[in-house]
Amino acid sequence: MTAAAPLLPFLPFAAPEIGDEEIAEVVDTLKTGWVTTGPKARRFEADFAAFLGEPSLHCIAVNSATAGLHLALEALGIGPGDEVITTTHTFTATAEVVRYLGADVKLVDIDPATLNIDPALVERAITPATKAIIPVHYGGLAADMPALLAIARRHGLKVVEDAAHALPTTSAGRLVGTLDSDATVFSFYANKTITTGEGGMLVTRDAALAQRAKVMRLHGMSRDAFDRFTATVPSWYYEVIAPGFKYNLTDIAAALGIHQLKKAERFQQRRAAIAERYAEAFAALPLTPAPMAPAGERHAWHLYPVQLADDAGLSRERFIEKLFELGIGCSVHYIPLHQQPYWRDRYALKAEDFPHSQRAYERMASLPIYSRMSDADVERVIAGVRAVLGA
Numbered sequence: 001m002t003a004a005a006p007l008l009p010f011l012p013f014a015a016p017e018i019g020d021e022e023i024a025e026v027v028d029t030l031k032t033g034w035v036t037t038g039p040k041a042r043r044f045e046a047d048f049a050a051f052l053g054e055p056s057l058h059c060i061a062v063n064s065a066t067a068g069l070h071l072a073l074e075a076l077g078i079g080p081g082d083e084v085i086t087t088t089h090t091f092t093a094t095a096e097v098v099r100y101l102g103a104d105v106k107l108v109d110i111d112p113a114t115l116n117i118d119p120a121l122v123e124r125a126i127t128p129a130t131k132a133i134i135p136v137h138y139g140g141l142a143a144d145m146p147a148l149l150a151i152a153r154r155h156g157l158k159v160v161e162d163a164a165h166a167l168p169t170t171s172a173g174r175l176v177g178t179l180d181s182d183a184t185v186f187s188f189y190a191n192k193t194i195t196t197g198e199g200g201m202l203v204t205r206d207a208a209l210a211q212r213a214k215v216m217r218l219h220g221m222s223r224d225a226f227d228r229f230t231a232t233v234p235s236w237y238y239e240v241i242a243p244g245f246k247y248n249l250t251d252i253a254a255a256l257g258i259h260q261l262k263k264a265e266r267f268q269q270r271r272a273a274i275a276e277r278y279a280e281a282f283a284a285l286p287l288t289p290a291p292m293a294p295a296g297e298r299h300a301w302h303l304y305p306v307q308l309a310d311d312a313g314l315s316r317e318r319f320i321e322k323l324f325e326l327g328i329g330c331s332v333h334y335i336p337l338h339q340q341p342y343w344r345d346r347y348a349l350k351a352e353d354f355p356h357s358q359r360a361y362e363r364m365a366s367l368p369i370y371s372r373m374s375d376a377d378v379e380r381v382i383a384g385v386r387a388v389l390g391a
């Protein structure tokens with residue numbers, strides 16, 4: 001059979017939901033003439049702390065989650081000779097920031113039931129050089145934070161959560177962003193649970209970490225030194241205390257974030273409803289549905305990864321191809337880092353050392369799950385999956 005043109009318009013794998021409120025706020029920003037970091041970025045930071053329910057949290061808006069992870073690790077003093085442990089089953093940004101600082105990455109396998117980093121393997125990977133752990137809340141399901149935080153406490157390690165998928169997600173009833181880690185970083189990339197086009201938020205309770213990250217976010221410029229000598233700092237005065245970065249979020253992007261954040265709950269409820277419908281519809285099919293959150297916990301449902309069973313009758317490649325022929329976009333999250341040339345070669349990694357991630361990768365496909373999907377779109381995905389599996 002040749003690939004026929006889909007009968008319906010293509011259903012993309014992901015699409016943001018941008019409303020008139022976001023558009024009006026961006027227009028307002030443009031009209032004020034203040035287009036880079038300013039009052040709207042500050043408002044977005046304050047709104048974010050309020051959203052997490054802890055107004056005293058330090059929320060630092062940045063132009064990507066990658067930037068936020070880099071700033072957090074830099075502020076924690078991670079550097080050459082240090083090791084940082086994270087999951088192989090993630091996007092390369094989680095690990096690359098460790099290399100920016102000249103430190104090394106120790107990748108570990110996942111728990112196949114949750115697809116999140118396995119705390120027992122984290123503990124086994126610790127060496128005298130280990131300084132930090134970066135858990136990823138894969139797909140929006142919280143990693144086992146009580147276990148990871150206990151390991152970190154026992155071994156004196158820092159914890160920086162990669163919460164790129166986890167707005168809003170809970171662990172033991174608390175929102176990710178308010179747990180007892182050193183810092184948490186959210187992403188507002190185009191396909192994330194809320195978006196500013198490009199953007200991120202570094203969240204911490206640690207005042208010193210926040211202070212350092214704010215300075216390094218903008219070229220290592222500080223106005224604090226002046227404060228010691230006089231009550232009023234002239235607006236033009238600053239001191240460069242380090243070779244910092246250019247990681248600030250623009251007010252144009254923050255304008256989007258302010259209104260996306262107000263909709264974050266509704267977006268999550270819609271994605272959770274889609275996930276529930278998928279789970280029910282896929283129960284009798286030869287595939288493993290996406291892992292659910294424990295009772296009472298919230299799952300942000302950034303991703304809906306299914307894994308084909310051995311008797312599914314077709315490869316994951318064919319599964320994605322056939323859904324594409326039906327006009328349905330899918331993706332794969334992720335090609336594990338141990339398979340990527342840079343990471344594989346630098347650390348001489350072998351697939352056998354990551355059996356759960358490897359097995360999940362070989363049979364997984366992420367289905368569309370986003371608030372703009374109509375009920376008909378959801379049923380179309382279900383019908384497509386059924387048809388492709390010959391059910």
Ligand SMILES: *Cc1c(COP(=O)(O)O)cnc(C)c1O
Nearest residue numbers: 064065066091093094164187189
């Ligand atoms: C998207 C993503 C990032 C990077 O986010 P950016 O905002 O694009 O820098 C980091 N980690 C994970 C797991 C992601 O999915």
